[in-house]
Amino acid sequence: MKLTIKRLKRGDWKRYRKRLINIEINSFGSKDRTPLKFFKELIDDCEPYSAIFYYKGKTVGYYVANVLEDSGEDLKVYDKHFGKHDSIYLLVIGVHKDYQHCGIGTQMMNDILNIASSRYKRISLHTKNPNFKKLIHKYGFKFVRHNIWTKPRRVMDYYVKRLK
Numbered sequence: 723m724k725l726t727i728k729r730l731k732r733g734d735w736k737r738y739r740k741r742l743i744n745i746e747i748n749s750f751g752s753k754d755r756t757p758l759k760f761f762k763e764l765i766d767d768c769e770p771y772s773a774i775f776y777y778k779g780k781t782v783g784y785y786v787a788n789v790l791e792d793s794g795e796d797l798k799v800y801d802k803h804f805g806k807h808d809s810i811y812l813l814v815i816g817v818h819k820d821y822q823h824c825g826i827g828t829q830m831m832n833d834i835l836n837i838a839s840s841r842y843k844r845i846s847l848h849t850k851n852p853n854f855k856k857l858i859h860k861y862g863f864k865f866v867r868h869n870i871w872t873k874p875r876r877v878m879d880y881y882v883k884r885l886k
Contacts, residue, residue: 730772741781745816783826785815810838812847827857839885848878
């Protein structure tokens, strides 16, 4: 399946937000997973590492990643396990449910890993999705720890992959 990639830039969230929300609803059953205002912040803050993927003109997936900041509990754990960070963090990734299990997630992961490996030593992410966990294990991501958030209450697993 040949995909077309659109790299997002600052301000693009206005033009593409309906497409992103549509993927959220179709993939995860709720637009509350990633609220609309969060998309604006994500895309504006993560300009070089945001992309939408199209198949025959239809929006089928997207991802948003960012460079890790120099604070937070995850970085302390990360540094403990992997040394000083020079890392990118995959914040959000989604594939429209009608196109899941068609290799789109694989192409999206290849894309972000190619971008990340040219500049960074590691990539990390959180997930609770069992299908995504299978995919990231194929790419050599290693489990680091469980994270528990209280508002809203959820448990996510933290994974890291060395790139260099």
